[in-house]
Amino acid sequence: MKSGKTIAVSALLGFLFLGLSAVFLCFGSSDISVRDIFSSLFFVSDNDTASLVLWQIRMPRLCAAIVAGSSLALAGAGMQSLFRNPLADPSITGVSSGAALGAVVAISFFSSIFALELGALILGLCAAAFVCAIGRVDSRVSALSTLLGGIAVNAFCGAVVGFLMYSVRDVGLRGFVFWSLGSLDRCGWGDIAASFALCVPAWFAMFFSARSLNVMLLGGEQAYHSGVNVERAWMLVIGAAAAMTASSVAICGVIGFVGLVVPHILRMTIGPDNRRLLPLSALAGASLVIFADIVSRAVSQTDPIPIGVITALIGAPFFVFLLRKRGNADD
């Protein structure tokens, strides 16, 4: 069994997560010492600036990175098991772009973060529902049709977001670019709390589905024979993935490839058992987004590169590698 390897990987990821979080909190444009940051974190600090920077800028940003990274990786891991395909992730199946479109439409008409989250959630779920409807063939769910439907929805939503970006010209362009490429620049405690309220039930729903997802790897028919309520498992996992993706998009826009790369690397290391894969994907996804944001701010502290660009620069070559490795093998 893989328990020894799983413990080692869990410990490694735990240390990585804590180490990156510490670097994240200590690193920034404000000239504040590590000692001040730590005293503000664990004690009552007499340095008001350090306390302000930590609790009003860096800590919400860190929490946003954790919520977004863990949600995206968890959604990706769940969807890959559900579709029995390592190329499935929220950005490929249309959920991300649907949520981004919802967010962009919402900010065109409302200024409230809740309206924005609601917009992202509604269109993210609509995209998921539409893709599921396309995927039903002869009253059963087809993974291939669902995946292809997701690609179509992705293209459509991307086109509408592109049209809106084109229409607003320079005035609102930067805001729209934020949703398209992903950034942690705009996160406050209110955003995080709203996002967290949506994410937590979805995390539990996904963890609850781990055993069903394991059996779903045998295919829908065998999963039914083994006792899985296949329809309910589909709805639960797709719904949870949509909710996690929408809440992530709402606070930091579309961050691609986290949901693709993280579960795949972990699966190669600890195996496909979702009872291990899902929680470790969440931990590794959070670490990757934290790392990407550190890199983004290291390149330019005054005008950080959107982290979606950094995760895509890491993820796109990996995606091509996966495609090449799979070759002509059927899913």
Add this chain to the structure above:
Amino acid sequence: MIETKNLSFSYPASDVIDGVSLCVRDGEVAVLLGANGAGKSTLLKVMSGFLKPRAGCVLHNGRDISALSAGEIARGRAVLEQECALAFDYSVLETAMLGSYARSRFALSEEVLARKSLERAGMKGFENRKYSRLSGGEKRRVQLARALCQLGEERGGKILLLDEPSSGLDPAHAHAAMAAARDAARDGASVVAVLHDANLAAAYADKIALLKNGKILKFAPSREVLTADLLSQVYNTPCEIVESSRGFFVSFPPPQ
């Protein structure tokens, strides 16, 4: 016990099963024989609950399965499908353990039972091998172990449905697979297997159902069903029954 009453099923283009009634009691092994496309695998899928009948009903131990959930059905019956492609790479032991989904959440009992099932299917010693690295016949035996694992230790009153369990297996392992099914019946399970090998059916079946064009031509004890006339009629090819000191054998000589 598994029973079908006047069962019919159609795909959009054609009727596949037409008015099938049969009953397999606890402790019995029944084999479905018929030519390609006769409806054997479809009948097995309807009996398993995966396909819903157009008419008639399927009873598992007297209960109409249309009123039962997937979990309730799975706790009383296991299925070995004709094909089973496993996405992502489990170990052999992990694959066998998937059989315990409907029954147990305790990893220790799952593992003990999965190891025993692998031994029953002739895969002892393969536990830590990767499933994807196995040959086709070995994968088939692991899937059989998964189905046996789903049956559990208390097999009385359970139902085991096997779709071509000997497919891809050499003669020794084909006999071993059917012997494992026979053992399950000895422990009180009702076993229904789809086979293409009439001699394997003769060796292990208590009853044989001959299917032609979705209908049961005859459902009776093996010796009554395996006649040259009936088999020639079902397979549309000459058939001979050869008597020997060890019983009888079915032979299909090449058509003249």
